[in-house]
Amino acid sequence: MIALIDSHSHIDTAEFDADRDAVLHRARDAGVTRQIVPAIALSGFPKLRDLCRAEAGLHPAYGLHPTFLAEHRPEHLAEVADWIARERPVAIGECGLDFYIEGLDRDSQRVYLDRQLELAREFDLPVILHARRAFDDVAAAIRRVGGLRGVVHSFSGSEEQARQFWKLGFHLGIGGPVTYERARRLRSIVAAMPIEWLLLEETDSPDQPLSGHRGERNEPACLKEVLDCIAQLRGEPAESIAATTTANAERLFALEKR
Numbered sequence: 001m002i003a004l005i006d007s008h009s010h011i012d013t014a015e016f017d018a019d020r021d022a023v024l025h026r027a028r029d030a031g032v033t034r035q036i037v038p039a040i041a042l043s044g045f046p047k048l049r050d051l052c053r054a055e056a057g058l059h060p061a062y063g064l065h066p067t068f069l070a071e072h073r074p075e076h077l078a079e080v081a082d083w084i085a086r087e088r089p090v091a092i093g094e095c096g097l098d099f100y101i102e103g104l105d106r107d108s109q110r111v112y113l114d115r116q117l118e119l120a121r122e123f124d125l126p127v128i129l130h131a132r133r134a135f136d137d138v139a140a141a142i143r144r145v146g147g148l149r150g151v152v153h154s155f156s157g158s159e160e161q162a163r164q165f166w167k168l169g170f171h172l173g174i175g176g177p178v179t180y181e182r183a184r185r186l187r188s189i190v191a192a193m194p195i196e197w198l199l200l201e202e203t204d205s206p207d208q209p210l211s212g213h214r215g216e217r218n219e220p221a222c223l224k225e226v227l228d229c230i231a232q233l234r235g236e237p238a239e240s241i242a243a244t245t246t247a248n249a250e251r252l253f254a255l256e257k258r
């Protein structure tokens with residue numbers, strides 16, 4: 001069995017405090033030997049760093065998540081830069097634009113995103129992007145800064161938007177939502193897209209439970225179900241999808257090849 005990489009897990013969050021060891025154990029038993037763990041807000045960076053130092057196979061990314069705008073301050077951006085310079089994470093993120101949640105100031109979100117994209121270019125790191133109802137705006141920001149690479153996590157846009165991201169050098173992160181039969185547009189994109197731009201390995205734990213697990217806490221061990229779903233949609237063996245997408249993640253995040 002090919003070792004899988006969950007490219008988007010929030011295993012550091014409080015939802016896992018009570019039983020994190022068991023969750024990590026189940027993940028490894030399911031073949032999920034590595035996880036990329038993107039930050040949410042500056043206040044969580046020390047815990048994220050300590051967890052990733054203590055557990056083999058957990059790789060942090062540092063950034064300011066748009067949904068948590070109320071927690072960010074402009075001066076946090078300089079601190080993000082310091083953390084990146086000091087810790088040399090595998091990526092910058094989670095950052096982006098969320099135009100779905102009401103009451104999140106769009107201009108302020110753009111200021112945080114633009115600076116983090118500039119940091120990604122300065123440090124030559126990939127970016128983990130959150131985009132909700134904002135795919136075109138996120139793509140415009142990527143284009144404006146230029147010279148970037150990364151992943152648009154939990155992609156849910158149109159085929160045209162998908163194409164514009166991989167033309168810009170961005171992967172699409174595909175997770176739990178693809179397992180829902182009613183996600184027709186997403187499923188047809190996943191069935192036909194170039195596999196080199198697909199990071200199936202993301203579950204966004206504890207969010208985004210899979211079909212059949214609604215209302216439950218998601219966890220990285222569920223990644224195998226996402227893999228099987230994508231294999232079925234594409235009519236290809238799960239082993240080959242696993243091998244290619246693991247290699248994609250290793251390349252993007254400059255992880256050791258296994």
Ligand SMILES: [Zn+2]
Pocket residue numbers: 008010038094204
């Ligand atoms: Zn996330």
